[in-house]
Amino acid sequence: MAQLTGAQILLESLLKEEVDTIFGYPGGAIIGIYHELPNYPFKHILFRHEQGAIHAADGYARASGAPGVCLVTSGPGATNIVTGIATAYMDSIPVVIFTGQVPTPLIGNDAFQEVDIVGITRSCTKHNYLVKDVRDLAKTIKQAFYLATSGRPGPVLVDLPKDVLSDSTEFRYPKSMHMRSYNPHTEPHVKQIKKVAELLSNAKTPVIYSGGGVISAKAHKELIELARTTQTPVTSTLMGLGAFPGNDPLWLGMLGMHGTYRANMAINSADLILAVGSRFDDRVTGKLSTFAPKATFVHIDIDPTSIQKNVNVEVPIVADCKKALHALNEEIGRLTDTPWKEKNQGWLDQIQAWASTQPLQYDNTGPEIKPQYVVECIYELTKGDAIISTEVGQNQMWAAQYYHYHKPNTFLTSGGLGTMGYGFPAAIGAQAAFPDKLAIDIAGDGSIQMNIQEMATAVSHNLPVKIVILNNGYLGMVRQWQELFFNKNYSWTCMDAQPDFVMLAEAYGAAGYRVTQTEQVLPTLTQAFAIDKPVIVDVRVSREENVYPMVPAGASLTEMLLI
Amino acid sequence: MRHILSVTVENEPGVLSRVAGLFSGRGFNIETLNVAPTLEEGVSRMTITTFGDEQIMEQIVKQLRKLITTIKVVDLTELKSIQREMCLVKVNAEGERRAEILRIVDIFRCKVVDVSVDELILEVTGDAGKIAALLQLLQRFGVKEITRAGMLAMKRSMQE
Ligand SMILES: Cc1ncc(C[n+]2csc(CCOP(=O)(O)OP(=O)(O)O)c2C)c(N)n1
Ligand SMILES: [Mg+2]
Numbered sequence: 001m002a003q004l005t006g007a008q009i010l011l012e013s014l015l016k017e018e019v020d021t022i023f024g025y026p027g028g029a030i031i032g033i034y035h036e037l038p039n040y041p042f043k044h045i046l047f048r049h050e051q052g053a054i055h056a057a058d059g060y061a062r063a064s065g066a067p068g069v070c071l072v073t074s075g076p077g078a079t080n081i082v083t084g085i086a087t088a089y090m091d092s093i094p095v096v097i098f099t100g101q102v103p104t105p106l107i108g109n110d111a112f113q114e115v116d117i118v119g120i121t122r123s124c125t126k127h128n129y130l131v132k133d134v135r136d137l138a139k140t141i142k143q144a145f146y147l148a149t150s151g152r153p154g155p156v157l158v159d160l161p162k163d164v165l166s167d168s169t170e171f172r173y174p175k176s177m178h179m180r181s182y183n184p185h186t187e188p189h190v191k192q193i194k195k196v197a198e199l200l201s202n203a204k205t206p207v208i209y210s211g212g213g214v215i216s217a218k219a220h221k222e223l224i225e226l227a228r229t230t231q232t233p234v235t236s237t238l239m240g241l242g243a244f245p246g247n248d249p250l251w252l253g254m255l256g257m258h259g260t261y262r263a264n265m266a267i268n269s270a271d272l273i274l275a276v277g278s279r280f281d282d283r284v285t286g287k288l289s290t291f292a293p294k295a296t297f298v299h300i301d302i303d304p305t306s307i308q309k310n311v312n313v314e315v316p317i318v319a320d321c322k323k324a325l326h327a328l329n330e331e332i333g334r335l336t337d338t339p340w341k342e343k344n345q346g347w348l349d350q351i352q353a354w355a356s357t358q359p360l361q362y363d364n365t366g367p368e369i370k371p372q373y374v375v376e377c378i379y380e381l382t383k384g385d386a387i388i389s390t391e392v393g394q395n396q397m398w399a400a401q402y403y404h405y406h407k408p409n410t411f412l413t414s415g416g417l418g419t420m421g422y423g424f425p426a427a428i429g430a431q432a433a434f435p436d437k438l439a440i441d442i443a444g445d446g447s448i449q450m451n452i453q454e455m456a457t458a459v460s461h462n463l464p465v466k467i468v469i470l471n472n473g474y475l476g477m478v479r480q481w482q483e484l485f486f487n488k489n490y491s492w493t494c495m496d497a498q499p500d501f502v503m504l505a506e507a508y509g510a511a512g513y514r515v516t517q518t519e520q521v522l523p524t525l526t527q528a529f530a531i532d533k534p535v536i537v538d539v540r541v542s543r544e545e546n547v548y549p550m551v552p553a554g555a556s557l558t559e560m561l562l563i
Numbered sequence: 564m565r566h567i568l569s570v571t572v573e574n575e576p577g578v579l580s581r582v583a584g585l586f587s588g589r590g591f592n593i594e595t596l597n598v599a600p601t602l603e604e605g606v607s608r609m610t611i612t613t614f615g616d617e618q619i620m621e622q623i624v625k626q627l628r629k630l631i632t633t634i635k636v637v638d639l640t641e642l643k644s645i646q647r648e649m650c651l652v653k654v655n656a657e658g659e660r661r662a663e664i665l666r667i668v669d670i671f672r673c674k675v676v677d678v679s680v681d682e683l684i685l686e687v688t689g690d691a692g693k694i695a696a697l698l699q700l701l702q703r704f705g706v707k708e709i710t711r712a713g714m715l716a717m718k719r720s721m722q723e
Contacts, residue, residue, distance in 0.1 A: 118577065119577075119580070122577070122580065122581060122584055123584055123588050126631070127631040130576070130577075147631060179631070180634055181572070181573050181631060181632055181633055181634045182631050303629070304625045304628070304629070305622065305625040305626050305629050308618070308621055308622075309622060
């Protein structure tokens with residue numbers, strides 16, 4: 001059998017994994033891989049900073065459901081992606097990362113561009129490997145993809161010393177993978193499922209609280225079926241947006257710190273909470289001791305550590321969300337005597353009453369452009385068909401509140417880590433996965449400057465991502481906290497000396513627009529979305545607009561600050 | 564409450580730091596830790612003693628299981644088990660004290676493993692209680708140094 005070098009084995013393995021796109025940045029330790037790359041059919045996207053590459057791999061994974069692949073060199077190349085790895089880890093996104101490493105005989109010698117990236121990323125990867133022998137390479141890559149995409153997905157890093165890449169061996173790619181130390185439990189327990197069906201049929205005020213796990217398990221159809229058959233209202237976390245249609249009458253909107261009034265009130269009155277693929281994060285629950293005080297909890301999740309971590313659960317179900325919801329739907333199908341509609345009508349009426357007394361709202365009567373209005377316009381123009389990514393801060397929350405997501409994998413946001421600078425490269429990754437879709441980054445003026453250099457990437461690869469900056473001239477979310485909880489002491493949250501974003505876009509060879517009047521918003525966005533190149537739309541919005549509702553950190557969900 | 568966890572892991576580089584990092588990163592404490600190979604090739608056993616209420620212990624056990632390199636986790640506290648610790652004790656043993664120390668050695672069934680003019684090194688194995696009792700008895704002679712191994716534990720063959 002022919003002998004292949006480690007570099008060739010890596011690329012052959014990626015072919016076996018049906019990888020089509022590599023998000024990367026070359027360097028000394030991985031020249032060998034880049035030397036082989038032109039002989040392979042991959043689309044390689046060259047970033048301007050490794051952080052861009054890792055977020056793009058993550059955005060590609062979120063939008064497509066397939067693992068993203070990131071390739072960077074040793075030392076600074078590797079350390080530059082740590083934020084992106086942690087971002088993917090917190091949100092359980094399947095990314096496989098290859099880092100160059102100094103040759104094995106030099107490891108531990110403080111060699112040029114050596115870092116212990118396996119040590120550095122141990123706590124922010126699902127798993128990681130240092131390959132020490134080319135004969136272990138193919139198997140390790142197989143394991144990396146298997147781990148990244150199975151169970152609770154997550155980033156897996158493979159560190160590749162230079163000599164391993166140049167050494168040769170026979171290439172044999174394992175067909176399947178079994179690891180004695182890794183067996184995610186995916187089948188739901190039948191008795192538990194029966195119990196849940198019974199609880200649902202007896203519940204008077206049930207709520208489904210869905211999370212990102214429903215999207216990663218591709219369980220949205222099952223979720224919709226369950227909600228509609230049992231007439232149970234659905235709320236979701238930031239990460240779960242898109243799994244349930246945002247225009248369905250059973251939709252409550254997002255819950256938690258910036259959740260809707262009706263979602264938080266419904267949680268507070270619920271007698272049954274069915275948590276699916278969510279993890280009772282502090283941004284969701286507010287003060288734990290008063291979270292859903294009347295509820296019995298059912299919790300379906302693939303990760304046993306998520307269950308019983310923050311709340312006491314009556315019915316824990318460790319399983320794949322899709323399988324569990326499927327089994328539950330079958331069980332529900334047998335309960336033909338339950339008059340779901342009549343049973344829940346009063347509850348749904350109550351929710352409707354909350355929705356009409358306190359809808360999501362903002363004052364749009366003044367002369368200034370309201371950021372919420374801009375997001376509404378984006379929705380108006382795309383009807384939920386675009387892939388939306390966000391930066392972090394107020395822009396992110398308005399994007400979550402005022403755009404309505406109807407399909408999974410259309411909302412890309414750094415939920416767990418809250419990484420500013422995520423949205424733009426993530427949109428590039430999504431655009432690479434779906435060249436014909438509209439990919440829009442709803443951005444803040446602060447965050448966009450964290451990875452603005454990727455304009456060059458978008459231009460050179462013809463990835464016509466649209467950036468809409470809700471430009472308030474502030475690190476707005478921090479300013480909001482300073483206003484509300486720190487006596488308006490706006491310490492270092494006003495960003496003066498902004499670049500001229502229009503000129504900046506043009507300097508990169510992209511298109512730029514500035515919007516200063518409310519009437520211009522819709523026409524300018526229409527024009528911008530029609531252009532077949534990257535665009536920055538700099539929208540000068542009302543500077544001190546706040547995100548409402550807001551549950552102050554550590555307060556109960558019912559203690560919402562409203563407009 | 565104190566718990567004894569018996570954890571079998573793939574014997575790979577870095578496996579110890581994965582376990583240690585899990586404890587430190589999540590604010591759990593390791594009281595004692597012992598790592599050694601088992602009969603099965605490529606498999607090591609870690610015996611970890613730690614403290615925590617029910618909820619913390621549930622998290623520790625689940626988090627340990629979640630590590631990709633972990634094969635099995637058993638909380639021996641819930642089972643009948645044999646527990647042994649080992650301790651080497653360097654104690655002052657001048658003049659007539661020596662005879663008295665040797666009597667204690669006899670009663671505790673320890674071993675004298677090193678002798679010099681004025682000191683003895685004793686080796687004692689037993690459960691934590693026995694070692695504590697011995698150390699207390701030896702205190703008045705002057706214990707100069709101790710070194711202790713982490714706990715070893717094994718499930719008893721007969722469980723109720
Ligand atoms: C990398 C990083 N640094 C700091 C923060 C803290 N932070 C959260 S929101 C925010 C302000 C973001 O400002 P901008 O992008 O203008 O968004 P806005 O809130 O104004 O919409 C900051 C600094 C963060 N989330 N990420
Ligand atoms: Mg801002």
